[in-house]
Amino acid sequence: MDVALFVISENRCESSSSIAHAPSTSQGTFDQSFHLKKVKVELPVRVDFVGGWSDTPPWSLERSGCVLNMAITLKGSLPVGTIIETTKNTGLSITDDSGNELSTDDISTITPPFDSNDPFRLVKSALLVTDVIKGAFFRSAGLRIKTWANVPRGSGLGTSSILSAAVVKALLQISDGDDSNENVARLVLVLEQVMGTGGGWQDQVGGLYPGIKFTSSFPGIPLRLQVNPLLASPQLVKELRQRLLVVFTGQVRLAHQVLQKVVIRYLQRDNLLISSIRRLVELAKIGREALMNCDIDELGDVMLETWRLHQELDPYCSNEFVDKLFAFSDPYCNGYKLVGAGGGGFALMLAKSGESANQLRQLITESPDFDVEIYDWGLFLSN
Numbered sequence: 244m245d246v247a248l249f250v251i252s253e254n255r256c257e258s259s260s261s262i263a264h265a266p267s268t269s270q271g272t273f274d275q276s277f278h279l280k281k282v283k284v285e286l287p288v289r290v291d292f293v294g295g296w297s298d299t300p301p302w303s304l305e306r307s308g309c310v311l312n313m314a315i316t317l318k319g320s321l322p323v324g325t326i327i328e329t330t331k332n333t334g335l336s337i338t339d340d341s342g343n344e345l346s347t348d349d350i351s352t353i354t355p356p357f358d359s360n361d362p363f364r365l366v367k368s369a370l371l372v373t374d375v376i377k378g379a380f381f382r383s384a385g386l387r388i389k390t391w392a393n394v395p396r397g398s399g400l401g402t403s404s405i406l407s408a409a410v411v412k413a414l415l416q417i418s419d420g421d422d423s424n425e426n427v428a429r430l431v432l433v434l435e436q437v438m439g440t441g442g443g444w445q446d447q448v449g450g451l452y453p454g455i456k457f458t459s460s461f462p463g464i465p466l467r468l469q470v471n472p473l474l475a476s477p478q479l480v481k482e483l484r485q486r487l488l489v490v491f492t493g494q495v496r497l498a499h500q501v502l503q504k505v506v507i508r509y510l511q512r513d514n515l516l517i518s519s520i521r522r523l524v525e526l527a528k529i530g531r532e533a534l535m536n537c538d539i540d541e542l543g544d545v546m547l548e549t550w551r552l553h554q555e556l557d558p559y560c561s562n563e564f565v566d567k568l569f570a571f572s573d574p575y576c577n578g579y580k581l582v583g584a585g586g587g588g589f590a591l592m593l594a595k596s597g598e599s600a601n602q603l604r605q606l607i608t609e610s611p612d613f614d615v616e617i618y619d620w621g622l623f624l625s626n
Contacts, residue, residue, distance in 0.1 A: 280328065280329045281328040283325070283413070286405050286451065287323070287405075287450055287453075288402060288450060289446060290449075291583065293526045294310030295523070296443075297310065297524050298444045303443060303444065303466060304462055309460075310448075310458050312455075313449070314450060316623050317394065323393075323394065325413050334381075335385060338389050339362060339389070340391035353370060357439070365410065366410055369410040375414050375417075388410070395495075395588075397494075399582040399585070401445070407435065407447065408450055411427050412451075427447070427451060428444060452470055453625050454473065454623070454624050456470055456471065457473060473531065476537060479534065485600060486596065487594070487600075488590075488617055489590075492589070492615055505556060539577070543593040544578060547580075550579065562586070565587070569590075571613070579591060
């Protein structure tokens with residue numbers, strides 16, 4: 244079994260004009276003999292079974308964390324991506340899939356802090372943390388950057404972090420930097436501090452590394468991560484595909500708003516919160532063993548307890564609609580939960596059998612009470 248072990252340093256933005264940059268391994272050297280170059284990076288999204296919250300600072304800097312998650316395609320495609328190409332004309336052009344556009348010849352204006360309403364703060368932050376904006380690149384060339392995320396807003400699938408990973412990886416490729424998953428995951432943590440959103444490590448790890456992963460973090464500065472891919476048998480993959488429903492609830496809530504509340508409770512040393520996250524870490528280990536033993540029923544038990552703990556951590560992680568959906572689905576399921584921080588977005592429903600999954604799919608689709616979408620999904624196994 245391949246294991247990825249890497250270190251994440253704590254980098255902090257010191258002021259609006261001074262930014263902590265990535266290690267020298269991330270810095271690309273621009274080839275003065277200019278030639279046009281085009282890079283495309285597409286990534287899956289991630290669904291988390293258990294362990295979320297143990298990956299977020301300050302918990303992850305002081306205590307061990309474990310997350311069990313999975314990289315998936317939606318509707319047969321990789322939903323998150325970017326195309327970056329060099330141009331002979333200097334300057335920067337950015338477009339996204341919402342129709343937003345930015346063109347500038349003055350790269351020096353790209354400095355934090357960024358407005359929370361700036362649609363391009365993610366790309367701007369990526370340019371900073373990769374040092375592309377700092378080097379000689381823009382003195383002799385320009386960049387055209389296009390991004391997209393074919394996922395509903397507030398999905399809970401880690402889209403923002405995974406899009407950050409795609410842009411960082413593409414920038415490093417186009418500038419001949421270190422585009423390894425380890426380095427990209429490290430830089431995304433820095434990027435999210437620059438953006439001001441914060442966040443943990445599980446989203447970018449979930450999207451960068453294929454398949455099902457059990458990832459551990461070890462406390463301290465620098466933070467160390469160990470990514471352990473689970474070698475899923477064909478039978479396990481088949482059974483998961485038959486039994487697991489990936490459902491967009493239509494409810495929307497932004498993760499960083501939830502994160503702030505949980506961080507405050509942790510800093511206050513809330514005993515219930517600390518015991519709940521400790522239990523999530525233990526459940527991640529139990530979930531890993533269940534999947535290694537092809538015991539999907541036990542994974543369902545883990546998901547149910549995880550969902551209960553998430554509601555203890557944040558009473559608003561569910562709502563009346565989600566409660567009603569889960570109550571309706573309960574007779575057909577071993578387990579269910581919302582992905583990510585909850586409050587809306589996508590739900591995972593693990594049916595008792597393939598037949599139960601088909602029955603539940605039909606009942607939900609035909610019910611006038613649930614305006615939801617059940618997505619076709621696939622386990623993403625290779626980059």
